[in-house]
Amino acid sequence: MILVTGATGKVGSEVARQLAAKGEAVRVLARSPEKARALFPAGVEIARGDLTDAASLDAALAGADRLFLLAPTDREQVAMEVNAIEAAKRAGVKRVVKLSVLGADEESPVILARWHREVEKVLAGSGIPFTLLQPTFFMQNFLGSAGTIQAQGAIYAPVRGRTSFVDARDIASVAVAALTEEGHEGKTYVVTGPEAITYGQAAERISAVIGNSVGYVEVPAEAARSGMIEAGIPDWYADDLIALFGIINAGWTEEVVDTVRTVAKKEPITFDQFARDHAQVFAGTGELAGV
Numbered sequence: 001m002i003l004v005t006g007a008t009g010k011v012g013s014e015v016a017r018q019l020a021a022k023g024e025a026v027r028v029l030a031r032s033p034e035k036a037r038a039l040f041p042a043g044v045e046i047a048r049g050d051l052t053d054a055a056s057l058d059a060a061l062a063g064a065d066r067l068f069l070l071a072p073t074d075r076e077q078v079a080m081e082v083n084a085i086e087a088a089k090r091a092g093v094k095r096v097v098k099l100s101v102l103g104a105d106e107e108s109p110v111i112l113a114r115w116h117r118e119v120e121k122v123l124a125g126s127g128i129p130f131t132l133l134q135p136t137f138f139m140q141n142f143l144g145s146a147g148t149i150q151a152q153g154a155i156y157a158p159v160r161g162r163t164s165f166v167d168a169r170d171i172a173s174v175a176v177a178a179l180t181e182e183g184h185e186g187k188t189y190v191v192t193g194p195e196a197i198t199y200g201q202a203a204e205r206i207s208a209v210i211g212n213s214v215g216y217v218e219v220p221a222e223a224a225r226s227g228m229i230e231a232g233i234p235d236w237y238a239d240d241l242i243a244l245f246g247i248i249n250a251g252w253t254e255e256v257v258d259t260v261r262t263v264a265k266k267e268p269i270t271f272d273q274f275a276r277d278h279a280q281v282f283a284g285t286g287e288l289a290g291v
Contacts, residue, residue, distance in 0.1 A: 001025045001063050002179055005051060005084060006070030010140045011099055013039050014172030015068050015179075020044050024180060029060050051080035057087035064091060066179050069098040069123075073112065073237065081119040085126050095185065096130045097178045098123055099171070102190060103252060104134055110243045111236070131178040135191040136253050137244075139165045139274040142202060143281055150284040154215045155203050158224040161248040164192035164256045165202070167274050173264035189259045194268040196254040202271060209275045210283040221245065 002019055006012035007028035019026045020041050027045040030036035036046050049056020051071050061067070067088050071080040081098070088096055104116040123130050145155045171191050178184040197205075200216040207214035219227075221242050228238040247253060260268040275282070 001027055002066040002068065003047075003060055003064040004028045004068045004070075006068075006072065006099070008036055008039060009070065009072070010138060010168040011171050011175070012068065012070050014169050015175050016040055016044055018172050018176045019179065022176065022180065027060060027064065029056075051083055052076065054083055054087060057084060058090060061087055061091035061093065065093060066095045067093050067097070068175055068179060069096055075236070077112075078115050078118050082122050085119075085123055085128070088128055089126055093128055095179065096123060096126075096128050097175050097184075098130060098132055099175065100132050100134045102134045102136045102192075103247065104132075110247065111240045112244075129185040131184045131186075132188040133171060133174055133178070133191055134188060135166050135171045136193070136255075137163050137165050137248075138171075139167045139193065139269070139271060141165075142206070142274075143278060146282050146284070149206065149210075149214050149282050153213050154217050155199060155206075156217050156219050156224070156227075157199055158219055158221040158242065158245050159199050159248050160218055161251055161253065162196040162198050163248050163253040164194075164196040165271060165274075166191055166193040166260075167269035170260045170264065170266075170268050173266060174259060177263050177265070184263070189263060190255070190257050191259045192255060192257050192268075194256065194260075194270055196256055197271060202275075205272050206275045206282050209272075209279045212283070214282075 002024055004012055004016045007016050016026050016028050020043055027047055029047050029049050031050050033046040033048050047060035049060050069081055069084055071077045100116040100120055101113055104113050106114055106117050108114050120132055148154055174191050203214045203216040225238045225242050
């Protein structure tokens with residue numbers, strides 16, 4: 001049995017679905033099993049609980065021998081993931097695959113990267129065999145721009161550098177390999193897409209698949225931060241996103257690696273394919289399910 005946390009998000013939902021498709025016994029942790037049910041095939045078990053509740057973690061991990069660890073972006077992220085690691089130890093879990101981030105480091109200017117590194121160290125000291133996944137920016141993040149694409153024909157961000165954007169489905173495929181195959185223990189896998197492109201190039205490719213002109217507008221960092229806060233993003237997270245964009249501008253996200261090919265044993269999804277797969281969402285003629 002494999003317990004998947006973060007199972008209603010972009011990567012976790014794909015991990016659960018891909019594991020089920022392989023015939024693995026899968027259980028997902030969800031605050032609202034009723035809402036989560038629609039995301040998964042009938043064979044996927046759903047356990048009510050969350051990462052702040054030790055008792056619910058113990059119940060969800062009963063009979064599980066593997067854990068996919070992913071917490072929501074939250075100020076309590078470290079505590080939540082440490083809770084899960086401690087529960088995994090109590091349950092006798094034999095393998096943990098943790099979704100981290102590219103550049104996880106104690107000295108990172110990005111709070112999230114520092115938090116992820118803190119949890120990585122706890123996991124390494126837990127005695128549980130583990131694998132770390134450190135992906136770059138998700139292609140799916142562009143789906144958040146669907147509104148401005150439809151209303152204004154534009155994507156806005158404070159970015160000019162290139163990024164090796166990766167599809168969340170490919171990150172999930174790497175996770176599934178690490179959860180179900182031998183030989184991944186103790187490994188840290190950077191996960192990228194097959195090429196590094198700019199936001200402007202991404203806009204051009206979305207434009208090509210929806211048949212409408214989509215431009216890219218680079219906005220000042222402070223204006224971007226103000227827009228995020230007006231949209232309801234907490235101040236600390238808006239500041240961290242601006243730091244993340246700064247990392248792109250510094251050229252730290254341009255590296256392309258073959259992890260999807262070598263670990264997941266599949267060709268990585270290109271940005272063009274991602275844009276085609278979600279063309280209806282960008283055009284406003286379809287809905288996005290499961291992320």
